[in-house]
Amino acid sequence: MKHLTVSVGKQVLALLTVTTLTGLWATSATAKELTVDINSVTAAGIGDKIGTIVIEQKQKGLSFKVDLTGIPAGEHGFHLHDKGDCSPGTKDGKPTAALAAGGHYDPAATKTHAGPMREGHKGDLPFLTATDKGVNVVVTAPHLTLADVSGRALLIHAGGDNYTDHPENGGGMGRIACGVVPKE
Ligand SMILES: [Cu+2]
Secondary structure, three states: OHHHHHHHHHHHHHHHHHHHHHHHHHHHHHOOEEEEEEEEEEOOEEEEEEEEEEEEEOOOOEEEEEEEOOOOOEEEOEEEEOOOOOOOEEEOOEEEOOHHHOOEOOOOOOOOOOOOOOOOOOOEOOOEEEEOOEEEEEEEEOOOOHHHHOOOEEEEEOOOOOOOOOOHHHHOOOEEEEEEOOOO
16 A cells, blocks of 8 residues: 555656646746837838837737837728838839838738738738827737747838728728837
8 A cells, every 4th residue: 555655646746747847838938028129111211219019929829019109190000011121112113111021921822801810811910099199009919929920020001900902901001110020
C-alpha cells in the first residue's frame, strides 16, 4: 500500500508541473505586444506622428488598442494593407497618399471586402469612430495572428466602412493615416 501511495503522489506532482508550465506559456503568449507608430499621410508624403496602435495576441485573435489625435470626427475605415510602406504613389496620373501600402491583406485572394467577421479580405478590421478628441478604442479581429500583421501596414481612411464592395472598399475613399507594424 505504501508503494501505491508514493506512485500516485508522483503522478499528481507530474500533472501539477505540466499545468504550471502550460500556465506560464499562456501568460507569456497573451502578453506579447507590438506597438505601431501611426503618422498622417498625404499625397505629398508621410507627415507627423498622430499616435499609436498597440497590437496584442489574445487567445482568440488580435486586439488593437487605438490611440490617435488629429483624426476628423466620424467613422473611418481601418484595414491591414499588404505592404509595410506608407509612401505615396501615383494612381491614374495623380499623386496618392500611402499608395505603396498596396491593397487590403488578402492571402486567400478572395478579392472581397466583407468586414472583420466574414470570409473576405483577412485584413478587414472594424471601422474606427473618432470624436472631437480623436480615437481611443480597442477593437478585435478574431481571424488574425501576429504573423499576419508582422511587417505590413495599418491604414486609416477618410471615409467610413460598410463592409461591402459597394462602394469600393466599403466607401473608405482616401488614406489619411498609416503605420508599419514592426516585424515580430
Ligand atoms: Cu484600407
